[in-house]
Amino acid sequence: MxxxxxxxxxxxxxxxxxxxxxxxxxxxxxxxxxxxxxxxxxxxxxxxxxxxxxxxxxxxxxxxxxxxxxxxxxxxxxxxxxxxxxxxxxxxxxxxxxxxxxxxxxxxxxxxxxxxxxxxxxxxxxxxxxxxxxxxxxxxxxxxxxxxxxxxxxxxxxxIAIEEKVKAVADEIDIDGITVEDSYDGPRLQEGKVTVEFMTQLLEHFKAQKKLHRKFALKILYDIKQYFQAQSSLVDIKVGDGKKFTICGDIHGQYYDLMNIFSLNGQPSEENPYLFNGDFVDRGSFSVECIFALFGFKLLYPDHFFMSRGNHESENMNKMYGFEGEVKAKYSSQMVDFFTEVYNWLPLAHCINNKILVMHGGLFSKDGVTLDDIRKTERNRQPPEEGIMCELLWSDPQGMQGRSASKRGVGCQFGPDVTERFLENNGLDYIVRSHEVKENGYELMHDGKCITVFSAPNYCDTMGNKGAFITLKGGDLRPEFTSYVHVPHPNVKPMAYANSLLSLFG
CATH class of the missing domain: 1.25.40.10 (Tetratricopeptide repeat domain)
Structure with missing residues (x-):
């Protein structure tokens, strides 16, 4: 953002x-x-x-x-x-x-x-x-x-990494050996699987500011990592003629606003598929609740619920902007490392009906990048400072032609001519990206061919912006926009778990 x-x-x-x-x-x-x-x-x-x-x-x-x-x-x-x-x-x-x-x-x-x-x-x-x-x-x-x-x-x-091969957290945890205390009154996985009943209970459990038991949290992380490992860096999505599909932007730990999206647009299901376009965590102080809700729906509806990596699904961002601190407060340092492993496998982009490319940040510092180049991009790592993966997570559109240095210090800024050439070279109609606060929760640039959607209203309890989501239907793929205002949340301020070094921003 x-x-x-x-x-x-x-x-x-x-x-x-x-x-x-x-x-x-x-x-x-x-x-x-x-x-x-x-x-x-x-x-x-x-x-x-x-x-x-x-x-x-x-x-x-x-x-x-x-x-x-x-x-x-x-x-x-x-x-x-x-x-x-x-x-x-x-x-x-x-x-x-x-x-x-x-x-x-x-x-x-x-x-x-x-x-x-x-x-x-x-x-x-x-x-x-x-x-x-x-x-x-x-x-x-x-x-x-x-x-x-x-x-x-x-x-x-x-x-340590140089001296010895570091074992993955997923390989070190004995999930079956973890005991669930009799006092735990929250949702339980059924035979180790996410069910509709589990998700219904989980959402209410989180609304009541209660914590998912460590055993089930770890099992969700284990299963979701296995799933994402098998995916391509670019995931193709097919939306049937006349079928509805929803794209959401940044959530940033605003769990109660996430629940409001489901209230306005319906909970995810096979008939109501969603794509969440990165930055699920950080800033907002209910990031743990957001990410487990989203991972739960991904496991429940793997072919009808999609998640792209954002620039905040990274170790550096999580260390500074609150997610690491929140996970440590609610669970453990070990789980922080587990999340990092999972985030490294998140897809970098999605392509809808071969016509719409959706990524968190934007386009590239050079022409000629193809969808196959994205598919072949190695993603099991922390975001690099340059190249396709970096730019998919960090770049932003600009009004003027050509390219310029990024205002963020990472990625690039790209103009309408860059967008036009990329779409033409790849047979696409338009791109959807997130990454930036917009007053109404969305913005159309580059003659409507570059759309930004941002789904965290009143970002950080200060910005006063609306959130938005996009709905479209297979066939014409024409985007429709729904804007909404923020809803109340418990008295836990944004950045409550952020690194103390960020006090320098004050």
């Missing part, structure tokens, strides 16, 4: 003469918008303030954190670098750059910036200096220490 205005930093506007007073006025207005969590609007005003005073490091740092808020990590990194270029002693800019590096999974580079802040920030700040604008020395040390632990942990796991 990221902001609703992807071309903010790409706009070519006439540069006014330096006017510090005008710049400061725009900065003050932008600061107020930031406080109101209107980040795209704040970005626009910070950009105008920069035009009037292009050497002010504070403006770039403020725009950087605004980009961090909307997950435009590439832009956030560029602004932090510019702030440091303007004033190499402005330590707050190093905080911003560290946060951008963390968000991009570049932990060693983040550690270098935290070290700069930790070692250079004065222990006793002069109230008249700019150092009053940054966290205290104690906080700087904490961030440095936490980031260092992450770097050391990653290095340790890599060393």
């Amino acid at each position: 990221t902001d609703q205005n992807p071309d903010t930093m790409e706009v070519d506007r006439p540069k006014p003469e330096v006017d510090v007073d005008q710049s400061n006025q725009l900065k003050a207005e932008a600061n107020e918008l930031f406080k109101l969590e209107k980040y795209p609007d704040a970005i626009d005003l910070y950009s105008k303030a920069i035009d009037f005073n292009p050497t002010n490091a504070v403006l770039y740092a403020n725009r950087s954190i605004s980009h961090l808020k909307v997950e435009s990590f590439g832009y956030a990194l560029a602004d932090a670098n510019k702030a440091i270029e303007c004033d190499k002693n402005y330590l707050k800019a190093y905080y911003r750059r560290a946060a951008a590096h963390m968000a991009l999974g570049k932990y060693k580079m983040a550690l270098k910036d935290y070290e700069i802040v930790y070692k250079l920030i004065p222990a006793n700040k002069d109230a008249k200096t700019k150092f009053t604008l940054i966290p205290a020395n104690k906080d700087a040390k904490t961030k440095f220490t936490e980031c260092k632990k992450i770097v050391q942990t990653i290095a340790f796991h890599k060393a």
Whole structure:
């Protein structure tokens, strides 16, 4: 997910003469918008303030954190670098750059910036200096220490992987040997299988904020991994003439809004098939409930319920944005590793009736990619920083022709001409993707040939957006859009399980 205005930093506007007073006025207005969590609007005003005073490091740092808020990590990194270029002693800019590096999974580079802040920030700040604008020395040390632990942990796991073949979690667990306590009053698998009765009970069990027993949770993960391992990276879906099919976008741990989708559009069944297009978890604090509900329906209706991998079905994202912390709180570290194994086997894209390609992110940094290239893509891994898999999970459309560097720092941005050539070369009618908040939950770009659908309304309890889903029928495959508002959820805030390093975004 990221902001609703992807071309903010790409706009070519006439540069006014330096006017510090005008710049400061725009900065003050932008600061107020930031406080109101209107980040795209704040970005626009910070950009105008920069035009009037292009050497002010504070403006770039403020725009950087605004980009961090909307997950435009590439832009956030560029602004932090510019702030440091303007004033190499402005330590707050190093905080911003560290946060951008963390968000991009570049932990060693983040550690270098935290070290700069930790070692250079004065222990006793002069109230008249700019150092009053940054966290205290104690906080700087904490961030440095936490980031260092992450770097050391990653290095340790890599060393182990080199020295010995690490066994899969699925091969180490004796599920049959796990005892279900008499006090457990939740749903139970029938002879180890998901049934309609199990799913009905599970959804209500989760609504009541109760936990699925570890034995059944592990069995679902074991079975779903076996299923996904047998699938192609590109799954073909056939929808019969006149038959209904539904596509949903990002859910992001908003379980009660997921239940609202089923209330509005009917629960999944063989007559009511669904495709959920990635980012099932993170941010929202009911991600465990979401993923087990979705995996349960996949096992119950394997040929009528589909799931694509999103950029948040990855180790780095889960470590930062809450899913890892939530799984540890509700289950265990071992189950975190099991989820990672499962996510590595999620399909990367789906093709409906040979006419609609559905992926989480978007298209590619070069022409000539075919559906067969996607089918052949090796996916049993963490998302790489470039190539077909990366771009399927991370890319975004843009209004202008051609391609440009990604606002996220990963993937690319692609224009209507890129979409047109890809569709023509592969005999497709249009593409559907998710990955971005939209005011009404959906957006049509590129002459209607690139459709975005986002299904998490009032994202993170702050954005005020609607959610949406797409319904179509086999035959004409014409998309119909249903928008909806958020529903109440228990008093557990989004990001409740997120990594403490994300406090830098505040």
